[in-house]
Amino acid sequence: xxxxxxxLDEALGAITDGCMLVVPREVSGVPMDxxxxxxxxxxxxxxxVALPTSSLQADLLIGAGCVETLExxxxxxxxxGPAPRFTAAILAGSxxxxxxxxxxxxxxxxxxxxxxxxxxxxxxxxxxxxxxxDDWKVIDSPFGNDDRIVLLPAIKPDVALFHxxxxxxxxxxxxxxxxxxxxxxxxxxxxxxxxxxxxxxNLLETPxxxxxxxxxxxxxxxxxxxxxxxxxxxxxxxTADAAHLAEYARMAATEEGFAEYLDKYVYxxxxx
Amino acid sequence: xxxxxxxxxADQIAQLIGDVRHVAVGNASPIPATAALLARxxxxxxxxxxxxxxxxxxxxxxxARELFDCAGQGRIDVFFLSGGQxxxxxxxxxxxxxxxxxxxxxxxxxxxSAYLYYVVPKVILFxxxxxxxxxxxxxDYISAPGANEPNVFRTGGPVALIxxxxxxxxxxxxxxLQSVHPGHTVEEVIEHxxxxxxxxxxxxETPPPSAETLKLMRETVAPQLAExxxxxxxxxxxxxxxxx
Numbered sequence: 001x002x003x004x005x006x007x008l009d010e011a012l013g014a015i016t017d018g019c020m021l022v023v024p025r026e027v028s029g030v031p032m033d034x035x036x037x038x039x040x041x042x043x044x045x046x047x048x049v050a051l052p053t054s055s056l057q058a059d060l061l062i063g064a065g066c067v068e069t070l071e072x073x074x075x076x077x078x079x080x081g082p083a084p085r086f087t088a089a090i091l092a093g094s095x096x097x098x099x100x101x102x103x104x105x106x107x108x109x110x111x112x113x114x115x116x117x118x119x120x121x122x123x124x125x126x127x128x129x130x131x132x133x134d135d136w137k138v139i140d141s142p143f144g145n146d147d148r149i150v151l152l153p154a155i156k157p158d159v160a161l162f163h164x165x166x167x168x169x170x171x172x173x174x175x176x177x178x179x180x181x182x183x184x185x186x187x188x189x190x191x192x193x194x195x196x197x198x199x200x201x202n203l204l205e206t207p208x209x210x211x212x213x214x215x216x217x218x219x220x221x222x223x224x225x226x227x228x229x230x231x232x233x234x235x236x237x238x239t240a241d242a243a244h245l246a247e248y249a250r251m252a253a254t255e256e257g258f259a260e261y262l263d264k265y266v267y268x269x270x271x272x
Numbered sequence: 273x274x275x276x277x278x279x280x281x282a283d284q285i286a287q288l289i290g291d292v293r294h295v296a297v298g299n300a301s302p303i304p305a306t307a308a309l310l311a312r313x314x315x316x317x318x319x320x321x322x323x324x325x326x327x328x329x330x331x332x333x334x335x336a337r338e339l340f341d342c343a344g345q346g347r348i349d350v351f352f353l354s355g356g357q358x359x360x361x362x363x364x365x366x367x368x369x370x371x372x373x374x375x376x377x378x379x380x381x382x383x384x385s386a387y388l389y390y391v392v393p394k395v396i397l398f399x400x401x402x403x404x405x406x407x408x409x410x411x412d413y414i415s416a417p418g419a420n421e422p423n424v425f426r427t428g429g430p431v432a433l434i435x436x437x438x439x440x441x442x443x444x445x446x447x448x449l450q451s452v453h454p455g456h457t458v459e460e461v462i463e464h465x466x467x468x469x470x471x472x473x474x475x476x477e478t479p480p481p482s483a484e485t486l487k488l489m490r491e492t493v494a495p496q497l498a499e500x501x502x503x504x505x506x507x508x509x510x511x512x513x514x515x516x
Contacts, residue, residue: 053381074366079501080503082380102383103337103387110337122344127382127416148425180335235327
């Protein structure tokens with residue numbers, strides 16, 4: 001049995017309408033080929049968890065009407081400005097937003113990774129981030145003396161989806177130093193990975209590669225998508241396509257321009 | 273003036289950083305990143321500088337959470353935050369303007385502020401648009417508060433706010449005007465600030481960066497910035513991205 005799927009669409013089969021999908025931040029290996037494939041398939045009502053922030057990926061999925069709930073700490077295009085479709089959706093009230101702060105998302109996934117129901121976190125008290133999260137609680141630390149602390153319920157994603165440099169035929173995936181990808185995979189019921197290439201041999205055989213490897217035990221499906229993070233970067237391999245991101249920011253500023261962007265780069269319609 | 277406003281701000285921030293072990297810089301912070309790299313150049317490799325999102329300028333091997341775990345243990349001395357709004361109590365708003373149910377303006381989100389503001393001893397606030405729109409009496413949404421009740425665990429918080437017009441220090445829940453940048457005036461600062469602040473009888477002018485500092489920034493720091501902030505490095509320093 002191999003996790004390596006014949007096609008990208010086949011690998012993405014476990015991502016169904018309404019599922020909770022966790023994806024990595026804009027610089028950690030964002031599966032953009034897979035994101036475009038999900039939009040083409042017409043995925044709906046996603047509960048998207050971006051660990052802990054997002055840029056183009058969340059903006060595209062929101063603009064294409066794929067997202068019902070967004071749980072993250074920030075969405076922006078960084079140097080290229082605000083994320084236009086995210087901003088428009090919030091102002092229109094068309095998505096449910098669960099504003100968080102970065103370490104809260106890391107901690108809530110670590111709770112699931114450890115199989116415990118919640119994780120405590122410092123900070124947050126006195127903020128409106130906490131005020132508007134009725135799923136978070138404040139308790140007196142049972143080990144302290146008048147020491148209030150926030151508890152975050154575990155986040156249990158249905159699927160983790162990310163892009164990495166390489167996998168082997170045993171389903172092992174080399175994630176390098178992007179260790180949050182391992183946390184995502186440990187926490188999710190299923191993990192789907194796209195990779196730039198297939199590594200000959202077994203990634204767990206040599207200690208140097210094994211230390212940066214997510215074992216195939218945690219991986220359900222793999223698809224080969226060369227430069228699959230484009231136009232976002234793959235850390236230690238390639239940088240972002242700055243010209244393309246600037247073009248996106250320009251086009252997505254209006255609904256019409258965003259529709260044109262989808263036609264050109266997602267549906268890949270031939271321009272007349 | 274033979275320097276750019278960004279160079280003056282970076283020089284000032286580098287001085288605020290002081291003698292510390294670890295400076296971390298978050299998303300969308302090119303001027304603080306310039307300052308942190310400048311401090312590292314001056315200190316011959318110290319402090320440790322972590323630029324979030326830059327594989328070349330982070331030592332993390334435990335993933336994106338390592339920054340926050342480091343901060344939680346007190347292993348980050350200086351961090352930088354901004355805000356769509358900042359108020360006179362040091363509260364920052366990175367989320368929205370208007371009523372929460374129907375906001376008029378939406379910003380990207382709180383990032384790590386609702387945690388880091390509490391646990392990093394020196395948080396330097398920066399906002400390059402100094403206006404009554406950005407520096408307000410009371411923020412519409414508190415991403416992170418400037419202060420807490422005594423029984424809330426807090427080892428960190430704001431120490432300063434630098435803008436395109438001036439430098440404020442922050443202590444005991446209030447801002448104090450420290451200096452006004454060349455070409456700007458105290459009257460102008462009062463006119464464009466929405467909150468009350470303290471000020472001495474005589475407010476000094478912010479000193480310009482030295483020739484030596486400018487050389488270091490332009491020749492050594494700017495090329496290092498281009499990896500993470502290509503547009504900023506090009507616009508401010510005229511530095512391009514090195515060919516891959």
